[in-house]
Amino acid sequence: MTPADLASAIKQAATTVLHEHDLDATVVPATVTVERPRNPEHGDYATNIALQVGKKAGANPRELAGWLAEALATSPAIATAEVAGPGFINLRLAAEAQGEIVADILAAGEAYGHSDMYAGERVNLEFVSANPTGPIHLGGTRWAAVGDSLGRVLEAAGAEVTREYYFNDHGGQIDRFARSLVAAAKGEPTPEDGYGGAYISEIAGAVVDKRPDALAGEPAQVQETFRAEGVEMMFDHIKASLAEFGVEFDVYFHENSLFASGAVDKAxxxxxxxxNLYESEGAWWLRSTDFGDDKDRVVIKSDGNAAYIAGDIAYVADKFDRGHTLAIYMLGADHHGYIARLRAAAQALGYDPQAVEVLIGQMVNLVRDGKPVKMSKRAGTIITLDDLVDAIGVDGARYALARSSVDQTLDIDLDLWTKQSSDNPVYYVQYGHARLCSIARRAHDAGVVYDEPELGLLDHDKEGDLIRTLGEFPAVVGAAAQLREPHRVARYAEELASSFHKFYDACQILPKAGEEAQPIHSARLALAMATRQVLANALGLVGVSAPEQM
Structure with a gap:
C-alpha cells in the first residue's frame, strides 16, 4: 500500500463514517494528507483529516478521529490505528501491505514514479539561451542542469516537453562580438565595449584560417564576415559543451528569424x-500596465526601430501558435522584470497569461580552499561550463547544480565535490547504487533469486523505513513537476541512499558462506533490487549516471 493508496482509503473511510453518523460528508477534501511522523514510535504514517474536517462536519475532531481509527483498523492492510492528541490518527501498516510497494516497483521498473498528471500538456521549456558571444557561464550552466532535469521530471509526469534554446543572433551584443573578433584578428586592443578572453583570439584565428581573405574589403564587409563566421563557431562550441554536459535541445530558435519571417510585424x-498598442511621443507603446506590468513598454522606438521587447512579444505568440499549452522561461537573476512584461505581452495578444511562467535563477559561486575561484583562464573574467566540468566532472557538476532550489545563491565547494567519500552527495548516492549492483552480482553467483518473494517477512524497522521511503518516490516526482523544483528528486535520492545504507548495516541480505538461502534472503534481495531501481530512476531524472561499479 503506497501513501497514495492509504490516502485514498482514509478519504473513503472518512466519507463513510460521516454518512453513518448523519454528518456532512461533503467537507472531506479531494486530497487527504498523509505524512510520515518525525518520531517512528508514533507509527508508519499519520493523518490530520479529523482535525481538518471535524468542526466543519459538526463533530468533535477527537471523537471523529476515534470513529475513523476504528473503521481503518478493520482493513487487513492496516495493523494499528491510534488516536493521538486533539485528533491525529497514527497508522501502522501490515507487513504484507507494505511489501506491496516493493512488488509494484519491481513490476513497473523504469516507469516507477511516472504519472499522467500532465497528460495532454504541451510544454515549451526554454532554458540556457546564452548569447553566442562567449562560452556558457556558471549561471547558464545552472540552467542547463536544472532545465534539463525539469524537462525530465515534467515528462515523467506525463507532459510533452519541447526543450528550446533561444539563439540571440540579433542586436547590439552581436555587433560588439564581431568588432572584438576583428580587433583580435588585427592584433589590436579589445574595443572598450567589446569581449575579452582567450576564446576571442581563438575564434578570430579560426575565422582567418577558414577565410584567409576575411580582413580584406570594406570595414562593413569585414565586420559581417567575422559576425557570421564567429557567431556560428561560438554557437558550435556552445552546442558541443552542452552535449558533453548531457543536454540536448529539440529546437534552436533564432531570434533573427522573428524579424526575417515578419513575425514581429505580425505581432x-x-x-x-x-x-493594446498606442502612439505617444513618436513611439509605439504596449499598454502593459493594463495587464499587471509596472509600466507601459516601448515596442517601436521614435526612430522607427523595434525595441528589444518587440522580439519577446513575437516569440510569446510563436510559442503558443506552435501548439504549446504552457511556456516556461528560465532566466537569470537580473530578469525579474520579465515576469510581468511577458505575461502582459501574452494577455495583450489574447493568450492566457497564466500559461506563461518565468523561473528566476540566482548566481553560482565556486569555492576552493575556502576562497572564491574568480576567473577562467580561457574566458578571462568568467567561469564557464567547461571549467566546472573540468574541475568536478559532468555528474558532479549536474548534481551540484540540480540539488538546490534555483531561488538561492549557490556556492559550490570544489574540494567537497571531488571527494570520493560520503561527504560528497553525488558520490554517496552513486555509491549506494553501485553497492546494490554488487549485491545483485553476488546474489547471482550464490544462486539467490527473488521470484515470488514473501514480502510480508520484511518487518524489521530498517526494512520498513526503506520501504516507506521507496513509496514516497511517486509523490516526490509529482511535487517536483508541480512546483518546478527538480532539486526535490536529488534530495530524495540522498534520503533513499541513507535509508538503504542503514538497512544494509542492520539486515543480512544474502546468506553467509555455507548457509542455505532462506525466504527472508529472497525478500530482502527483492527490497534491495527495488531500491536499486528507484535510485537509478531518481538519478536519471537529475541527468546523472547510475554506475554499477565504483
Missing amino acids: IATLKGNG
Whole structure:
C-alpha cells in the first residue's frame, strides 16, 4: 500500500463514517494528507483529516478521529490505528501491505514514479539561451542542469516537453562580438565595449584560417564576415559543451528569424488592431500596465526601430501558435522584470497569461580552499561550463547544480565535490547504487533469486523505513513537476541512499558462506533490487549516471 493508496482509503473511510453518523460528508477534501511522523514510535504514517474536517462536519475532531481509527483498523492492510492528541490518527501498516510497494516497483521498473498528471500538456521549456558571444557561464550552466532535469521530471509526469534554446543572433551584443573578433584578428586592443578572453583570439584565428581573405574589403564587409563566421563557431562550441554536459535541445530558435519571417510585424499589427498598442511621443507603446506590468513598454522606438521587447512579444505568440499549452522561461537573476512584461505581452495578444511562467535563477559561486575561484583562464573574467566540468566532472557538476532550489545563491565547494567519500552527495548516492549492483552480482553467483518473494517477512524497522521511503518516490516526482523544483528528486535520492545504507548495516541480505538461502534472503534481495531501481530512476531524472561499479 503506497501513501497514495492509504490516502485514498482514509478519504473513503472518512466519507463513510460521516454518512453513518448523519454528518456532512461533503467537507472531506479531494486530497487527504498523509505524512510520515518525525518520531517512528508514533507509527508508519499519520493523518490530520479529523482535525481538518471535524468542526466543519459538526463533530468533535477527537471523537471523529476515534470513529475513523476504528473503521481503518478493520482493513487487513492496516495493523494499528491510534488516536493521538486533539485528533491525529497514527497508522501502522501490515507487513504484507507494505511489501506491496516493493512488488509494484519491481513490476513497473523504469516507469516507477511516472504519472499522467500532465497528460495532454504541451510544454515549451526554454532554458540556457546564452548569447553566442562567449562560452556558457556558471549561471547558464545552472540552467542547463536544472532545465534539463525539469524537462525530465515534467515528462515523467506525463507532459510533452519541447526543450528550446533561444539563439540571440540579433542586436547590439552581436555587433560588439564581431568588432572584438576583428580587433583580435588585427592584433589590436579589445574595443572598450567589446569581449575579452582567450576564446576571442581563438575564434578570430579560426575565422582567418577558414577565410584567409576575411580582413580584406570594406570595414562593413569585414565586420559581417567575422559576425557570421564567429557567431556560428561560438554557437558550435556552445552546442558541443552542452552535449558533453548531457543536454540536448529539440529546437534552436533564432531570434533573427522573428524579424526575417515578419513575425514581429505580425505581432505589432495584432496589438495595433486590438488597441493594446498606442502612439505617444513618436513611439509605439504596449499598454502593459493594463495587464499587471509596472509600466507601459516601448515596442517601436521614435526612430522607427523595434525595441528589444518587440522580439519577446513575437516569440510569446510563436510559442503558443506552435501548439504549446504552457511556456516556461528560465532566466537569470537580473530578469525579474520579465515576469510581468511577458505575461502582459501574452494577455495583450489574447493568450492566457497564466500559461506563461518565468523561473528566476540566482548566481553560482565556486569555492576552493575556502576562497572564491574568480576567473577562467580561457574566458578571462568568467567561469564557464567547461571549467566546472573540468574541475568536478559532468555528474558532479549536474548534481551540484540540480540539488538546490534555483531561488538561492549557490556556492559550490570544489574540494567537497571531488571527494570520493560520503561527504560528497553525488558520490554517496552513486555509491549506494553501485553497492546494490554488487549485491545483485553476488546474489547471482550464490544462486539467490527473488521470484515470488514473501514480502510480508520484511518487518524489521530498517526494512520498513526503506520501504516507506521507496513509496514516497511517486509523490516526490509529482511535487517536483508541480512546483518546478527538480532539486526535490536529488534530495530524495540522498534520503533513499541513507535509508538503504542503514538497512544494509542492520539486515543480512544474502546468506553467509555455507548457509542455505532462506525466504527472508529472497525478500530482502527483492527490497534491495527495488531500491536499486528507484535510485537509478531518481538519478536519471537529475541527468546523472547510475554506475554499477565504483
